[in-house]
Amino acid sequence: MAKNRTRTFVIALGGNCILRAKERGTVEEQYRNLRRTAEELVGLLSSGSRIVITHGNGPQVGNLLLASEMAEAMVPPLPLDICGAATEGFIGYMIQNTLANALRQAGGPYKITTVVSQVVVDANDPAFENPSKPIGRFYSESEAERLRREKGWHIIEDSARGYRRVVASPLPVSIQQARIIKSMLDAGEIVVAVGGGGIPVVREKNRNLRGVEAVVDKDYASARLAIEIDADVLFILTAVEYVYRDFATPQQKALPDLTVAEAKRLLAEGHFGRGSMEPKIGAAIMFLEETDPAWERDVIITVPETALGALEGRTGTRVTR
Amino acid sequence: MAKNRTRTFVIALGGNCILRAKERGTVEEQYRNLRRTAEELVGLLSSGSRIVITHGNGPQVGNLLLASEMAEAMVPPLPLDICGAATEGFIGYMIQNTLANALRQAGGPYKITTVVSQVVVDANDPAFENPSKPIGRFYSESEAERLRREKGWHIIEDSARGYRRVVASPLPVSIQQARIIKSMLDAGEIVVAVGGGGIPVVREKNRNLRGVEAVVDKDYASARLAIEIDADVLFILTAVEYVYRDFATPQQKALPDLTVAEAKRLLAEGHFGRGSMEPKIGAAIMFLEETDPAWERDVIITVPETALGALEGRTGTRVTR
Numbered sequence: 001m002a003k004n005r006t007r008t009f010v011i012a013l014g015g016n017c018i019l020r021a022k023e024r025g026t027v028e029e030q031y032r033n034l035r036r037t038a039e040e041l042v043g044l045l046s047s048g049s050r051i052v053i054t055h056g057n058g059p060q061v062g063n064l065l066l067a068s069e070m071a072e073a074m075v076p077p078l079p080l081d082i083c084g085a086a087t088e089g090f091i092g093y094m095i096q097n098t099l100a101n102a103l104r105q106a107g108g109p110y111k112i113t114t115v116v117s118q119v120v121v122d123a124n125d126p127a128f129e130n131p132s133k134p135i136g137r138f139y140s141e142s143e144a145e146r147l148r149r150e151k152g153w154h155i156i157e158d159s160a161r162g163y164r165r166v167v168a169s170p171l172p173v174s175i176q177q178a179r180i181i182k183s184m185l186d187a188g189e190i191v192v193a194v195g196g197g198g199i200p201v202v203r204e205k206n207r208n209l210r211g212v213e214a215v216v217d218k219d220y221a222s223a224r225l226a227i228e229i230d231a232d233v234l235f236i237l238t239a240v241e242y243v244y245r246d247f248a249t250p251q252q253k254a255l256p257d258l259t260v261a262e263a264k265r266l267l268a269e270g271h272f273g274r275g276s277m278e279p280k281i282g283a284a285i286m287f288l289e290e291t292d293p294a295w296e297r298d299v300i301i302t303v304p305e306t307a308l309g310a311l312e313g314r315t316g317t318r319v320t321r
Numbered sequence: 322m323a324k325n326r327t328r329t330f331v332i333a334l335g336g337n338c339i340l341r342a343k344e345r346g347t348v349e350e351q352y353r354n355l356r357r358t359a360e361e362l363v364g365l366l367s368s369g370s371r372i373v374i375t376h377g378n379g380p381q382v383g384n385l386l387l388a389s390e391m392a393e394a395m396v397p398p399l400p401l402d403i404c405g406a407a408t409e410g411f412i413g414y415m416i417q418n419t420l421a422n423a424l425r426q427a428g429g430p431y432k433i434t435t436v437v438s439q440v441v442v443d444a445n446d447p448a449f450e451n452p453s454k455p456i457g458r459f460y461s462e463s464e465a466e467r468l469r470r471e472k473g474w475h476i477i478e479d480s481a482r483g484y485r486r487v488v489a490s491p492l493p494v495s496i497q498q499a500r501i502i503k504s505m506l507d508a509g510e511i512v513v514a515v516g517g518g519g520i521p522v523v524r525e526k527n528r529n530l531r532g533v534e535a536v537v538d539k540d541y542a543s544a545r546l547a548i549e550i551d552a553d554v555l556f557i558l559t560a561v562e563y564v565y566r567d568f569a570t571p572q573q574k575a576l577p578d579l580t581v582a583e584a585k586r587l588l589a590e591g592h593f594g595r596g597s598m599e600p601k602i603g604a605a606i607m608f609l610e611e612t613d614p615a616w617e618r619d620v621i622i623t624v625p626e627t628a629l630g631a632l633e634g635r636t637g638t639r640v641t642r
Contacts, residue, residue: 026397064407067392074391075384076347082411086385089410090403092437093520093532101529113501114437116413116513180434183508189501192437199414208422211414 005295007233008050008185010226012219013037014238015056017304018091025063027094034094038102040304044235044311045099046108050185052229053095053112054222057087057196065136080135080167081199081211088116088195095192112190118176118209119198119216119224125170133169133215138162168214170200172221176209178228185229197221219283227290233311234287234299236280241303243281243317245271258319260288284319293321326616328554329371329506331547333540334358335559336377338625339412346384348415355415359423361625365556365632366420367429371506373550374416374433375543378408378517386457401456401488402520402532409437409516416513433511439497439530440519440537440545446491454490454536459483489535491521493542497530499549506550518542540604548611554632555608555620557601562624564602564638566592579640581609605640614642 017037023029045051061083068078078086092114103110131154139147144155144163158164175181175194184191197216201209219236226234242254245266258266263281272278284299291297300307302316310316338358344350366372382404389399399407413435424431452475460468465476465484479485496502496515505512518537522530540557547555563575566587579587584602593599605620612618621628623637631637 024397027400027403063396067388067396070395071388071391075388076345078411079348082348082414085411085414086407087410089408089413089437090399090406092410093403093406093439096437097439097522097530097532104528111501113498116410116417116435116437118414118418177434180432180505180508180510183510184501184505187501187504189504201418207425209418211418 005232006048006050008052008229008231009044009233009235010052010054010222010229010231011041011044011235011307012222012237013053013055013095013304014236015058016239017237018055018094019059025059030091030094031098034098035102037304038099041099041307042102042106042108043308045103045190046106047308051190052181052185052225052231053099053190053192054194054218054225055091055095055192055196056218057084057091060087060091061196062136069136079211080213080215081201084196084199084215085116088114088199091195092116092192099190109188111188112192113184114192114195115177115181115184117181117194117198118201118211119172119194119221120174120176120209121170121200121202121212121214121216122173123202125168127168127170128214131166131168133167134158134164135167135215136165138164168212169217170214172198172216172224175221175225175228176201178225181225182229194218194221194225217279217283219279220286223283223287226287230292231287232295232297234284234297235307236283236299236301237304237307238280238301239303241306241316243272243277243301247271247273247277255317256315258317260285260319260321263319281319288319288321297321326553327369327371329373329550329552330365330554330556331373331375331543331550331552332362332365332556332628333543333558334374334376334416334625335557336379337560338558339376339415340380346380351412351415352419355419356423358625359420362420362628363423363427363429364629366424366511367427368629372511373502373506373546373552374420374511374513375515375539375546376412376416376513376517377539378405378412381408381412382517383457390457400532401534401536402522405517405520405536406437409435409520412516413437413513420511430509432509433513434505435513435516436498436502436505438502438515438519439522439532440493440515440542441495441497441530442491442521442523442533442535442537443494444523446489448489448491449535452487452489454488455479455485456488456536457486459485489533490538491535493519493537493545496542496546496549497522499546502546503550515539515542515546538600538604540600541607544604544608547608551613552608553616553618555605555618556628557604557620557622558625558628559601559622560624562627562636564593564598564622568592568594568598576638577636579638581606581640581642584640602640609640609642618642
C-alpha cells in the first residue's frame with residue numbers, strides 16, 4: 001500500500017446488509033439490518049480513509065414496481081429508471097441516517113450524503129439484444145402475453161414459478177457524478193452513491209442523456225466508480241466470509257488470496273455462481289485491470305463483520321493484480 | 322449587489338414547474354413540464370452564478386402514498402419520511418437530467434447533482450401539537466375512524482370532500498447537508514436539494530437524528546438552506562408574475578417592490594393566501610432577516626419565464642430589507 005496517501009475505499013454493501021432472505025421488506029426490518037451493519041462497519045468507516053458506500057436495491061425496487069402495478073388504476077405507473085431513482089433516494093436516506101448515528105455515537109466524523117447517481121451505458125451494449133435480468137413479480141401465461149403486447153416487455157418463463165419480466169443488464173461505461181463525488185470526498189464527506197447500480201442512461205446523438213429501463217449490476221457500477229475516483233480498495237461485502245472454489249461441494253475450498261490471472265481461470269472453469277459470485281469476481285477484475293498500476297490496489301470480498309480484519313490480512317478473500 | 326463576488330442563487334421551483342393542475346402525474350407529463358421549465362431557466366442557470374435548485378413534491382408524494390396504500394396487502398407500506406426520500410430521488414433525477422440536457426444544448430456548464438437532504442426540525446415545534454398539512458387521498462368517515470384507531474393518524478374532515486390525514490408542518494431548524502452543498506457549489510456543481518422541503522428529522526437525547534412523519538414547507542426549507550449557504554438571491558418561482566395585494570378582487574394591485582416591513586404589514590392584514598402566497602412571504606422574511614446584512618440580499622417572486630427579467634429589475638416582485 002502506498003504510504004503518505006489517504007486511502008480511498010469503495011464499500012459495496014450486499015443485499016443482506018439491508019434486507020435478509022425471508023424478510024418482507026418493512027422499513028423496521030431495513031433499519032434493524034442497517035443498524036447491525038453500521039455496528040459492524042464503524043471501525044472501517046472511522047479509519048480516516050475517504051469512503052464511498054454503494055448498495056443494491058433488488059427487493060426494494062421489486063416492491064416498488066409491484067405497488068406501482070397494483071395501483072395502476074388510480075396512479076400513473078412508474079417506469080424502472082424512475083423506481084431506481086426513488087430507491088436511491090430512500091435507501092440512501094436510511095443508510096446515511098443510520099450510519100451517521102452510529103458514527104456519532106462512536107465519536108467519529110459522521111457527515112454522510114447520498115447523491116442520486118446516473119450511470120452511462122452503451123446503447124449498443126449486447127445486453128440490450130439479450131435482456132436477462134429478472135425484475136418484479138411472477139405472472140401467469142396469459143398475463144405475460146398481455147404485458148408483452150401492451151407494454152412491449154420481454155417476459156420469459158422462469159423455472160416452474162411462472163413468467164417474469166427481464167431487462168437488459170448492460171455494463172457501466174461511466175458514472176455521471178464521479179467528478180463531484182471525488183470532490184465531496186476531498187471535503188471530508190462519506191458519500192452514498194450508485195445505489196442499485198445507479199440509474200442507467202444512454203447518450204443520444206445530440207449528446208443528451210436519456211434514462212432506460214435496464215439494471216446495471218451494483219458490483220460492476222461500484223467497480224466503475226472506484227476506477228473513476230482512483231480508489232485504493234474496493235470492498236465487496238456479501239453473505240460469505242471468503243470466495244470459494246468448488247463452492248457447496250465436498251471439495252469446497254476457501255481462497256484467501258487470488259490474482260487476476262487465477263480469478264480469470266476459476267471464472268472460466270465455472271467455480272463462481274452466476275448472478276452471485278460471478279459478477280463480484282468480474283467487477284474485481286475490471287477494477288484491478290483498469291486502475292493506474294503505479295499504486296497497489298486490492299479488492300476484498302468478505303462479510304461486513306470481517307471487513308476490517310480482511311483489510312489487515314487476517315481473513316476474507318483479497319484479489320490483487 | 323456586492324461586486325467582485327460570485328453570487329449564489331437558491332431557485333425554488335413551484336409545483337407548476339413539474340406538474341400542472343388537472344394532470345394525472347405521468348412521467349411523460351413531468352418531463353414535458355420540466356423541459357419547458359428548463360428552457361425558461363437556461364439563461365438564469367448559465368449566468369455564471371452558484372446555483373441550488375429546490376422543488377416541491379405534493380402530487381408525487383400523494384401518488385406514492387396512494388400506491389403504497391393500495392398495495393398494502395402485498396407490499397409493506399412506506400411511511401411518509403421514506404416516501405419523501407423516494408421523491409427526492411426520482412424528482413431530483415428528472416430535474417438533474419432534464420436541466421443538464423438543456424444546458425448542454427445551450428453550450429453552458431451542465432454538471433448537476435441531487436443530494437438527498439435531511440432537515441432538522443424541533444420535536445417541540447408547536448406544529449406537532451396541531452397537525453394541519455393535509456396529505457394523501459380522501460377517506461370516508463368509517464375509513465377515517467379505522468385509520469385513527471389502527472395507525473394513530475390525525476384525520477380531519479376536509480370541506481365537503483371527505484376525511485383526510487393531516488401531519489405537522491414544523492419550521493426547518495437546520496439543513497443537515499448544507500455544509501456539503503456549499504462545498505459542491507465551490508466545485509462548480511449545480512445542486513438539487515431539499516426536494517419536497519427535505520426529509521424532516523428530530524434530534525434525540527443522544528444527539529442521533531430520527532425521521533418523523535411530517536412535511537416541511539418547501540419555501541421555508543429553501544429559505545433556511547439559502548441562509549445556511551449565505552445565498553445572495555432566493556428565487557421563489559410560482560404561477561403568478563407578481564405578488565399582489567387584494568389578490569383576485571377588483572382592487573388587485575401588483576407589488577413590484579416590497580420591504581420586509583411592508584410584507585409583514587400586508588401579511589398581518591391577510592392579503593396573502595394561506596398555503597399559497599403566505600408561506601412564500603414568510604420564507605422571504607425569514608431569509609432577509611437572518612442573513613448577514615453586510616451584503617444586499619433579494620427575494621424574487623415571479624414565474625419561471627420572467628426570473629431573469631426580474632433579477633434585472635424589469636418585472637416580478639422583489640422583496641428587500
